[in-house]
Amino acid sequence: MREPKILRDLAWQLSKVAQETKPCHWISTPDGDQGDDWCPDCGNYKVRNLRRHDRRRRREYILDGGWCTDHDSMPFCAGCGSILSGSLTSYGSAEELAYYLENGLSETPRVDAIYLAEIMEALVYIEIADCDLSRITEMARQTIAAAGGANG
Ligand SMILES: [Zn+2]
Known part of the structure; x- marks a missing residue:
């Protein structure tokens, strides 16, 4: 079951622990x-x-x-490769969601948090077919804990 309030709350917590991005x-x-x-x-x-x-x-x-x-995938700097500020489209979020469900979390929770925040935000508004919602919200919780949790 989709619970917008929980998703929104996770998105907010993820954005707090996410690595800072540079302006695009x-x-x-x-x-x-x-x-x-x-x-x-x-x-x-x-x-x-x-x-x-x-x-x-x-x-x-x-x-x-x-x-x-809005981007279909997170923007990167063509010069130094830094992740830049951007929002994912519904399409982009669905792609990243599928990626995480297939591959799991990376070694860098603060970067995962950037993507997962976008995914959670998108899930508030769109229904993604065949999505294992409990698994992705569990990943979000793990990321928040690994990236520093409430104390930032
Ligand atoms: Zn650069």
Whole structure:
């Protein structure tokens, strides 16, 4: 049985212990959006680099974003590989849920917490067929305990 209050509570606790993510940026160029996601440091570096190689249109290279948007999978910085801030779509959450049910938790609870918080949040609103809800909520509880629990 799906209990939204428990799921919401778990999502909140997970977000408290989750590893901090960097803001997600993208680069607008005179030729359109470049497609990659960047953390602020790598993004600024990349923009400076692009501007140097296209001085005539330099003002048209802009580091955009910095706010949370929806993704089908968690965004990573194209430069340093850091996990960036983002929300998962229903599709993305269902994919991650299937992944966790199949593979179990990773060695890094604070990273699992990022994903599991998104999954719990999604489960509040969407019904995912054939989902072993008791197993995923148990994983969420284990992650909260492993990542520091109530004392953060
Ligand atoms: Zn980076």
